[in-house]
Amino acid sequence: MKEKFLHYLWKNKLLLHDKLFTTQNEKVTIVNCGQSNDNSGPDFLNASLQIDQQLWYGNVEIHQKTSDWYAHEHETDTNYDAVILHVVYEDDVEVYMKNNKIIPTLELKGKIDEKLFQNYSSLISKKINWIACGNQISTIDSFIVNNWLERLFFERLEKKSESILILLKNVNNDYEAVLFQMLAKNFGLKVNGEAFLNLSTSFDFSVLRKVWFDEFQLAALLFGQAGFLEEESEVSYFNELRNEYHYLKHKYSLNPIDKKYFQFFRIRPNNFPTIRIAQLIALYVKCHNLFSRLMEIKKPEEVYELLDVEVNIFWKTHYTFEKESKKSSKKLSKSFIDLLIINTIIPLKFVYCKSKNNLNENEILEMLESLHPEKNSIISNFEKLKVKIENSFKTQALLELYKGYCSKKRCLDCAIGNQLLKSS
Structure with missing residues (x-):
C-alpha cells in the first residue's frame, strides 16, 4: 500500500467512515482533514477531528506502518508534537506522546473501499509505453477534461513566470x-x-x-x-x-x-x-x-x-x-x-x-x-490516444499534463486520474 494513496484517501475523505475507530476503539469523525503540507513537518496541518466525544484541533501524520514514526525519527522532532492522529495502513507498534500516552492511531487496513483500491492498482500498475490512462483518457467527460486543462494551462504559465521574475530582478x-x-x-x-x-x-x-x-x-x-x-x-x-x-x-x-x-x-x-x-x-x-x-x-x-x-x-x-x-x-x-x-x-x-x-x-x-495546435512528439502521442486537440491552448495544457503529471505518475493529483479511480 503506497503512502501517496493513503494521502489521497485522507485528503478526499474516501475512507469507509462507519469503520473509523482508533486502535483504542475510539470513534473518529473527520470534521476537517486539514491542509496538505508539502514542506517538512506533519502531512496535514490544522485538521479538526472528533475522537469519541472530544473535538481536537491539530496535525495529522500518515504512514504505511506505525513503526515508520520511529524510522523517520519523528519522536525527536518538535514539529510533530501537535499531531492529534496517526493514520497508518498497518499498526505494528505503539507510538507514545510526551505525556506517555499513546498517540491516537487510525489503522486503515480493511477500511478502504475495495473497488477504489482495485482501480488505483490497475491504473498505477499498467505497463504501457506512454501514460497510465492511455486506454481510458478519451472516455473521460469533456467537461472534466476541459476544466482540468484550463487549470493546467495557468499552472504552466505560473511556472514560466518564475523564470521571468528572475530576469526582471536582474x-x-x-x-x-x-x-x-x-x-x-x-x-x-x-x-x-x-x-x-x-x-x-x-x-x-x-x-x-x-x-x-x-x-x-x-x-x-x-x-x-x-x-x-x-x-x-x-x-x-x-x-x-x-x-x-x-x-x-x-x-x-x-x-x-x-x-x-x-x-x-x-x-x-x-x-x-x-x-x-x-x-x-x-x-x-x-x-x-x-x-x-x-x-x-x-x-x-x-x-x-x-x-x-x-x-x-x-x-x-x-x-x-x-x-x-x-x-x-x-x-x-x-x-x-x-x-x-x-x-x-x-x-x-x-x-x-x-x-x-x-x-x-x-x-x-x-x-x-485562435492559434493552430503545436506539433511535437508529445502532442502526436495524445492524438494517437484520440484526445481532441483543436488549438494551442490545448497543446500547452497537454504539455503540462504530460510533463507535470503523467511522466511523474501523479495520477492521484490529476483530475483525469481521480475520475478513473472513482469510476465504477
Whole structure:
C-alpha cells in the first residue's frame, strides 16, 4: 500500500467512515482533514477531528506502518508534537506522546473501499509505453477534461513566470529588456536558444536603446557581440560592420561571446543564427518600445502585422556572411510568430498584467484558442490516444499534463486520474 494513496484517501475523505475507530476503539469523525503540507513537518496541518466525544484541533501524520514514526525519527522532532492522529495502513507498534500516552492511531487496513483500491492498482500498475490512462483518457467527460486543462494551462504559465521574475530582478524590472532577452532566446529556438539568451545578456540593454534607431549600428552591435565579426573577410558589408563594432566595443566596453556556441549543423538555412539575428535586428529597427505595443495587442493578427519585417538587403541574398545565395525575403513565418506568441508574448503579458492587477484570463485564452495546435512528439502521442486537440491552448495544457503529471505518475493529483479511480 503506497503512502501517496493513503494521502489521497485522507485528503478526499474516501475512507469507509462507519469503520473509523482508533486502535483504542475510539470513534473518529473527520470534521476537517486539514491542509496538505508539502514542506517538512506533519502531512496535514490544522485538521479538526472528533475522537469519541472530544473535538481536537491539530496535525495529522500518515504512514504505511506505525513503526515508520520511529524510522523517520519523528519522536525527536518538535514539529510533530501537535499531531492529534496517526493514520497508518498497518499498526505494528505503539507510538507514545510526551505525556506517555499513546498517540491516537487510525489503522486503515480493511477500511478502504475495495473497488477504489482495485482501480488505483490497475491504473498505477499498467505497463504501457506512454501514460497510465492511455486506454481510458478519451472516455473521460469533456467537461472534466476541459476544466482540468484550463487549470493546467495557468499552472504552466505560473511556472514560466518564475523564470521571468528572475530576469526582471536582474534588470531592475525593465520589461523592455526582459522582452528582448526572451525574444532573443526564442529566436534561437531549441538548438540555439541558450546562445541567443547569452547574446542578449552580454551587454546592458541601455546600449541597444542608444543604437536601435540606426540599423547599421544595431547590426554591428548584435553580430559583433555574437562573435561573428572577429575574423577577417573580403566581404565589404562584413568589414564595415566589423569596423563599426570595434568603435562600439571601445565606446561601451563590450565583450563579445564566442561564436562557437551558435550551431549551424543540421539546421535549416532559414533557422541559421545569422538569419535569426538579422530578423531580430529588423524587428527592433521597425518597432521601438516594442513591449508597450505588444501588451496592447489582443489578437494574433495584430502580432502578425507588427512582426512583419524585412531583413537587410544583404541578408536577402545570404545565409552567412561569406556565401551568396538565391534571393529570398526571409520574413518571419506565421508558424514562427505563433511560437513567439506562445513562449514570449503571453507569458510576459501574464506576469505584467498580474503585477498591475488587471489580468484578463479570458483574453489570454482566446488568443491561444485562435492559434493552430503545436506539433511535437508529445502532442502526436495524445492524438494517437484520440484526445481532441483543436488549438494551442490545448497543446500547452497537454504539455503540462504530460510533463507535470503523467511522466511523474501523479495520477492521484490529476483530475483525469481521480475520475478513473472513482469510476465504477
